[in-house]
Amino acid sequence: MATSSRLTEKIVNNKTLIYILSQRIQRRRLEDIKKATKKKQINLSDSFSSNVTHVVTESDNMQQVIRWLDLDSDADLHDVEVVTLTWLTDSLKAGKPVTVEAKHRVNQDSEESVDEEHSSSSNEPVVADWACQRVTLLRHHNHQFVDALEILQKYAEMRDVNQDYSRALAFRRASCVLKSLPFTVTSVSQIENIKDMGAHSLRVIQEILNSGVCQEVETIKKDDWFQKMKMFTSVFGVGPSTAKKWIERGWTSVRDAQQSDNISSDWRLIWGLAFHSDLMKPVLATEADVFTCIVREETDRLLPGAIVELTGGFRRKKQSGHDVDILITHPDEGKETGLLKQLLERLERRGLVLCGNLEKSTYTDDVLVRDFKLSMRGQLDHFEKWLGICKFHNSFQHGGGKDSTTAECVNRNASEDRMPCFHASLDDKDDYEPKAKLKKMAAENLTPKHIADSDRGWTARRVDLIICPFSQYWYALxxxxxxxxxxxxLRLYAQRVHNMKLTSHGLYSQAKGKIIAANSEKDVFDNLTIPYREPYERNC
Known part of the structure; x- marks a missing residue:
């Protein structure tokens, strides 16, 4: 790109302003580069603007740079120099911005390089840099290695000190690579140059290849603290912090917690302990399908045309899971308002609701634009939702549920169940709160444990019902x-590659200052310029 008179004038007047594209540059290296640039008193910009004179990038392709800057074409760059890191390195050596030469400029004429896949030699597999770009199926070729890495990941998550977060994430990334490979790894040389295959993970894999097991993993599996942490965190409502406190009290079993009077007032924990045995049993896909059918049937009676979709692992073709997540919307935005309470009333009349908590929508427009942090557990959304426990009649396990005969059978069996639901009238806000319901039960000398120990023909199952506006539906899905x-x-890719913020509420372009709409699930992927992946291909 030729340097214009305006750019020349800026440089002469020492008004050089550099914007460094972070894509493909390791975070620590990027920080070092920025420190060195500021030390040389060369001006840096935190964002791309009309005042920028030089865009520095690790890419060798102009079309890719244009996409990263979220521009429509290279004409939008006007007289900005797009240069490689070599130019910045030369400038740092000189102590000032040097004249841009041909060797510094990013190639404008070459075909766009494939950003989604790479291979460093002909005998290495082609693996996309980002997990959201890969096809990852439930059945893969490297279970032995993945199982070992996931134990190391879990252990790091539970410790939750110092560098454990980054360690856990590194193990997860490595296991995601292994799940996506179309072959069984037989030599570390096959994967050692692949992004996200860290040195620690490679050592684990090499040891398994050599001796069949990894000693570090075997030691963790036998560790008493780790076994207790796994056991306690399996209780609904218990996180690592609570589990550690229980271990410090000397508790060695879930029964110790169930028999203790010193338990949190958190409704999830109270009901989670009472129904721990039920909630530990995997929910079958057939059960999830039947329950979704009932929710769809009741929703349609309340609001014809509503969309009811079973999501989570079941949508990714898992045959069992820990809970049932159901997303609900309506094409006429606004009609979904007030639906959730009415739906819960109908489900309660059918004897399907055990307990739960209704969360109001906390969504505001600034949710799409403000900064956010990703954690190992993902990012919370702001939809109206009900998080609770439902009663799945034993007949659910036999499948069906898509015909009226099955629904009528389920309804009839549920109505014969005389145990109270303890989901107080939804018209009374105070009674609806979990603490109020427990107080009401106490007045009748009943506890969750009384219900759990009763003779019943149903199993307690975790259920989340989520209501979202249709304009946000495809991102929510x-x-x-x-x-x-x-x-x-996917969200990190949006942030680092496109300077966009992606949440379950939508996609916001920081550069354009607007929301990018989606009219289908494929649109979400297209808006991020990555290949569409079917739900069953997202099991990383």
Whole structure:
């Protein structure tokens, strides 16, 4: 790109302003580069604007740079120099911005390089840099290695000190790579140059290849603290912090917690302990399908034309899971308002609601634009939702549910169940709160444990019902389908590659200052310029 008179004038007047594109530059290296640039008193900009004179990038392709800057064409660059890191390195050596030469400029004429895939030699697999770009199926070729890495990941998550977050994430990224490979790894040389295959993960894989096991993993599996942490965190409502406190109290079993009077007032924990045995059993896909059919049937009676979609692992073709997530919307935006309370009343009349908590929508427009941080557990959304426990009649396990005969059978069996639901009238806000319901039960000398120990023909199951406006539906569908790491990578990709913010509420372009709409699930992927992946291909 030829230097214009305006650019020349800026440089002569020492008004050089550099914007460094972060894509493809390791975070620590980027920080070092910025420190060195500021030390040489060369002006840096935190964002791209009309005042920028030089865009520095690791890419060798102009079309890719234009996409990263979220511009329509190279004409939008006007007289800005787009240069490689070599130019900045030469400038740092000189102590001032040097004249841009041909060797410094990014190639404008070459075909756009494939950003989504790479291979460093002909005998290495082609693996996309980002997990959200890859096809990752439930059945893969490297279970032995993945199982080992996931134990290391879990252990790091539970420790939750110092560098454990980054360690856990590194193990997860490596296992996601292994899940996507179309072959079984037989030599570390096959994967050692692939992004996200860190040195620690490679050592684990090499040890398994050599001896069949990794000693570090075997030691963790036998560790008493780790076994207790796994056991306690399996209780609904218990996180690592609570689990550690229980271990410090000397508790060695869930029964110790169930028999203790010193338990949190958190409704999830109270009901989670009472129904721990039920909630530990995997929810079958057939059960999830039947329950979704009932929710769809009741929703349609309340609001014809509403969309009811079973999401989570079941949408990714898992045959079992820990809970049932159902996303609900309506094409006529606004009609979904007030639906959730009415739906819960109908489900309660059918004897399907055990307990739960209704969360109001906390969405505001600034949710799409303000900064956010990703964690190992993903990112929370702001939809109206009900998080609770429902009663799945034993007949649900036999499948069906898509015909009226099955629904009528389920309804009849549920109505014969005489145990109270303890989901107080939704017209009374105070009674609806979990604490108020427990107080009401106490007045009748009843506890969750009394219900759990009763003779019943149903199993307690975790259920989330989510209401979203139709304008946000396709982004919500992607978000609630998962997997967690697929979502995390998708959102990080949006941020780092496109300077956009992606949530379950939408996609916001920082450069254009506007929301990017989607009219289908594929549109979400197209807006991010990555290949569309079917739900069953998102199991990373």
């Amino acid at each position: 992607v978000g609630w389908t998962g997997s967690k790491h697929f979502n995390r990578d």
